[in-house]
Amino acid sequence: MDPDVGLQVAARAARDFLEALGVTCDEPGTYNSPLRMAQAYREMLTPRAFEMTTFPNDEAYDELVVVRSIPVQSVCEHHLLPFTGTAHVGYLPGDRILGLSKFARVVEMFARRPQVQERLTRQITAWLDEQLRPGGVGVVIEAEHTCMTLRGVRAGETVTRTTALSGALRENPATRAEFLAAATA
Structure with a gap:
């Protein structure tokens, strides 16, 4: 149409x-x-189009990269009311590194649809894992849901935190702790 x-x-x-x-x-x-x-x-409900920009990891950088406080704006699929907050995304680079602005684009790509926060967190993690083939990916999203603050229970200023991890960020306790400390500092 x-x-x-x-x-x-x-x-x-x-x-x-x-x-x-x-x-x-x-x-x-x-x-x-x-x-x-x-x-x-x-x-x-409409994400902006973007092209994935990656670069060769010429420096063989293998330490954690974390992009914090990426704005999240989505719509709860149950009530079609907005939820807003921030995403913190990290990864252990493999052969390719991601252009930093693309982290925000990936978050937006999955957020601009009727959604639940838990799925959104997993979708970002899975997509980055598939596209980059890194040593691991971590995503933490903290958001306020207006379906909870403006209606129903009306519990103002509540924040929901979801986490999704893959690779070494999930399997290695020290790497997991490093990411979570960096993401939620």
């Missing part, structure tokens, strides 16, 4: 949805709300 046509269909559906819940969409402040709502969800 043409993206512009899809956006208009989504805006009509958003209007129907809002009006079914008693929200008037004919006021000056809400007239364009259905379109803005459709645009917002399209943005939240």
Whole structure:
């Protein structure tokens, strides 16, 4: 479907949805709300395209590389409400090293879809493991879920932490501890 046509269909559906819940969409402040709502969800559910950039590991670097505080913005697949936080990603380089900006792109690629945090953490780990064939990968995600803070239990400022590890980061206790200390410092 043409993206512009899809956006208009989504805006009509958003209007129907809002009006079914008693929200008037004919006021000056809400007239364009259905379109803005459709645009917002399209943005939240669409990752930017990127090309994986790796480089030969000419220096034979074999120590831990950790990129901390990568923004995470996703949508809970159960309530379609946002969850936001940070990802900390690390790896032990093999034959190739990853361009540093690509860590944020990989996080976004998996986050921009209806998702659960546990799966998101594993998907990032598995994808980096498959693409780079490193000595190990570690991902820690810390996020606040609005489906928990704004509705239901309304437990404000709660943070959920998930971890996924592979290779030496999972199997070697010292390497695991080094990654977790670096990622959550």
